[in-house]
Amino acid sequence: MDYFLDEQQKTIKDLARRIAEERILPVRAELDEKEEFPWDIVKDLADADMFRVFVPEEYEGLGGGCLELCLVVEELSRVCSGVAVTYAASALGCMTLMEYGTDEQKRKFLPDIASGKKLTAFAITEPTAGSDAGNIKTTAEKVEGGYLLNGTKQFITNGGEAEIYTVIALTDKTRGARGASAIIVEKDTPGFTFGKKEKKLGIRTSATRELVFKNCLVPEGNLLGKPGLGFIQAMRLFDRSRPGIGSQAVGLAQGALEAATDYARERVQFDQPIISMPVVQHMLADMAIQVEAARALVYAAAKYVDSGARNVTEESAMAKVFASDAAMKVTMDAVQICGGSGYMRDYPVEKMMRDAKILQIYEGTNQILRNAIAVNLRKRKARTA
Amino acid sequence: MNIVVCLKQVPGTTEVKIDPQTNTLIRQGIENIINPFDAYAIEEGVRLKEKDGGRVAVITMGPSQAEAALREAVSLGADEAILLSDRAFAGADTRATAYTLSRAVAKLEKCDLIICGRQTIDGDTGQVGPELAEMLDIPFVAYVSQIEEIRDGYLRLRRMVEEGHEVIETTLPAVITVAKEINVPRLPSLRGIMKSKSAVIPTWGIQELGVDESSVGLSGSSTQVIKVFFPQRVHQAEMLEGPLEKQVDTLIDRLKSAGLC
Numbered sequence: 169m170d171y172f173l174d175e176q177q178k179t180i181k182d183l184a185r186r187i188a189e190e191r192i193l194p195v196r197a198e199l200d201e202k203e204e205f206p207w208d209i210v211k212d213l214a215d216a217d218m219f220r221v222f223v224p225e226e227y228e229g230l231g232g233g234c235l236e237l238c239l240v241v242e243e244l245s246r247v248c249s250g251v252a253v254t255y256a257a258s259a260l261g262c263m264t265l266m267e268y269g270t271d272e273q274k275r276k277f278l279p280d281i282a283s284g285k286k287l288t289a290f291a292i293t294e295p296t297a298g299s300d301a302g303n304i305k306t307t308a309e310k311v312e313g314g315y316l317l318n319g320t321k322q323f324i325t326n327g328g329e330a331e332i333y334t335v336i337a338l339t340d341k342t343r344g345a346r347g348a349s350a351i352i353v354e355k356d357t358p359g360f361t362f363g364k365k366e367k368k369l370g371i372r373t374s375a376t377r378e379l380v381f382k383n384c385l386v387p388e389g390n391l392l393g394k395p396g397l398g399f400i401q402a403m404r405l406f407d408r409s410r411p412g413i414g415s416q417a418v419g420l421a422q423g424a425l426e427a428a429t430d431y432a433r434e435r436v437q438f439d440q441p442i443i444s445m446p447v448v449q450h451m452l453a454d455m456a457i458q459v460e461a462a463r464a465l466v467y468a469a470a471k472y473v474d475s476g477a478r479n480v481t482e483e484s485a486m487a488k489v490f491a492s493d494a495a496m497k498v499t500m501d502a503v504q505i506c507g508g509s510g511y512m513r514d515y516p517v518e519k520m521m522r523d524a525k526i527l528q529i530y531e532g533t534n535q536i537l538r539n540a541i542a543v544n545l546r547k548r549k550a551r552t553a
Numbered sequence: 554m555n556i557v558v559c560l561k562q563v564p565g566t567t568e569v570k571i572d573p574q575t576n577t578l579i580r581q582g583i584e585n586i587i588n589p590f591d592a593y594a595i596e597e598g599v600r601l602k603e604k605d606g607g608r609v610a611v612i613t614m615g616p617s618q619a620e621a622a623l624r625e626a627v628s629l630g631a632d633e634a635i636l637l638s639d640r641a642f643a644g645a646d647t648r649a650t651a652y653t654l655s656r657a658v659a660k661l662e663k664c665d666l667i668i669c670g671r672q673t674i675d676g677d678t679g680q681v682g683p684e685l686a687e688m689l690d691i692p693f694v695a696y697v698s699q700i701e702e703i704r705d706g707y708l709r710l711r712r713m714v715e716e717g718h719e720v721i722e723t724t725l726p727a728v729i730t731v732a733k734e735i736n737v738p739r740l741p742s743l744r745g746i747m748k749s750k751s752a753v754i755p756t757w758g759i760q761e762l763g764v765d766e767s768s769v770g771l772s773g774s775s776t777q778v779i780k781v782f783f784p785q786r787v788h789q790a791e792m793l794e795g796p797l798e799k800q801v802d803t804l805i806d807r808l809k810s811a812g813l814c
Binding site for chain 1 (some may be wrong): 562739743745747
């Protein structure tokens with residue numbers, strides 16, 4: 169399908185694909201096996217200006233939007249979803265800064281993020297606050313000279329590797345979620361350490377780690393926007409970042425579809441390539457339909473975000489839910505088509521199937537997002553009633 | 554340091570087919586790429602510039618579509634690109650090519666180092682680099698695997714030889730051809746690609762170079778391609794029989810009549 173991307177979008181997509189095929193493909197199995205953070209690839213992405221894509225031009229970026237980010241994530245994920253999330257998480261970690269930061273704050277942090285010199289991470293999840301994201305306990309007490317952070321963040325993508333962290337913490341713990349604020353914490357700030365590195369089912373090259381704050385003093389100037397708005401900022405952030413997870417799913421599913429198609433053309437049983445068998449053909453056709461439908465919805469949602477629409481909760485949730493469910497189904501079917509070989513680590517599809525599961529879980533479980541979509545349906549009905 | 558990199562656009566495949574009717578390469582459906590060895594030359598030039606400053610100019614001789622190769626070189630960090638294109642250049646052998654390149658280098662202002670790939674993957678001769686140095690009457694070093702030191706008028710480098718390497722010192726300007734061991738070429742950057750799309754690439758023909766039509770292209774060539782073909786492999790075996798001494802006599806007779814002894 170032709171989505172009529174403009175010249176710059178095509179350039180971004182083509183170069184991302186080239187990096188994925190030339191630099192990531194040869195090492196993806198090793199990165200997965202060893203659970204090593206892909207620093208060499210991060211450098212390649214930085215040298216190719218990929219971290220500039222989502223940063224405004226006045227801060228040394230290329231001024232791309234949600235769609236441009238999605239194109240890069242999709243192409244990286246087609247080859248390795250673990251690398252894709254590492255890249256995408258660095259966009260997530262600076263989106264609150266880009267939306268609510270002052271010019272001074274942006275000038276301080278964004279150029280190094282755009283050049284790829286510094287990775288970022290976003291931290292809201294805690295042991296008590298997953299889907300119930302408002303139930304965070306980490307505090308940021310206002311003291312002389314700044315904010316004093318105490319608490320633990322859990323499952324933070326790019327944790328330990330990123331230099332710049334956007335942390336949601338309670339500046340007023342009496343007010344619960346309404347007392348939350350977004351604060352930038354730099355690595356190596358005294359009192360900021362890292363807990364255990366998680367061992368995961370999939371996306372194993374990406375780093376997932378605990379952040380531990382013990383009397384960590386952060387300058388007052390690191391607060392993003394107004395105090396007390398942190399929870400709302402985070403929810404608004406996810407509304408704008410979810411098409412990115414959708415694109416990660418689209419790329420992953422595309423990769424699985426291609427791998428399964430290649431295998432079905434080569435694998436001969438009963439004297440014929442199995443792609444000649446109607447049962448396999450229909451499975452592949454269903455996979456292709458899912459991938460293309462997911463891509464169309466993700467691109468549409470990304471463009472809607474880029475249009476500046478005020479409320480994109482429903483659309484971005486739909487894109488994330490549909491695409492991630494599709495990726496789970498498509499990768500499972502890819503393993504099925506590849507049969508015994510597909511189950512083996514010598515073939516790429518078992519990794520793709522492991523990588524797919526997280527997409528239904530992070531940045532809002534698909535159940536929580538269905539709730540959000542349903543709430544909007546009810547509201548709309550109530551308004552018209 | 555002012556650096557000139559010479560490159561060639563070649564078919565991006567090793568499975569070239571020849572049209573048996575016309576004896577020419579079938580180019581349809583084959584994507585053109587920068588000659589892979591030249592990619593190392595571009596990378597080395599750009600690295601030298603990034604380290605010590607200066608400019609990198611890339612030149613190629615070819616048809617108008619060779620401009621794409623120059624744009625790619627700009628996306629990889631070259632500052633300036635010049636296309637040498639003229640009907641009169643067609644059919645050039647390595648000598649005529651080197652002559653044309655040498656006139657272009659002479660026309661460019663100050664030039665300290667000229668870098669070429671060690672050979673092309675289509676012609677495979679490896680002659681253009683050394684011929685270019687001869688025509689410019691400057692030193693030449695082939696198969697360079699490392700530039701150890703470069704400063705005004707002085708260059709020390711390593712060149713690959715069969716078992717190991719040689720360290721060579723030379724004055725500048727000089728021409729070198731590089732081996733793939735010298736570096737790992739980078740991928741283009743988005744800003745580089747955007748810059749390359751708007752880059753102005755002048756075309757120089759015989760007028761701009763101030764050369765005579767008879768010294769370039771086919772008429773300036775010492776060699777001509779008469780025919781391109783796959784050599785037929787002919788196997789003929791004859792088993793000699795009889796007593797051993799007779800077999801030896803027969804063999805000697807055969808070798809004598811074939812003029813081999």
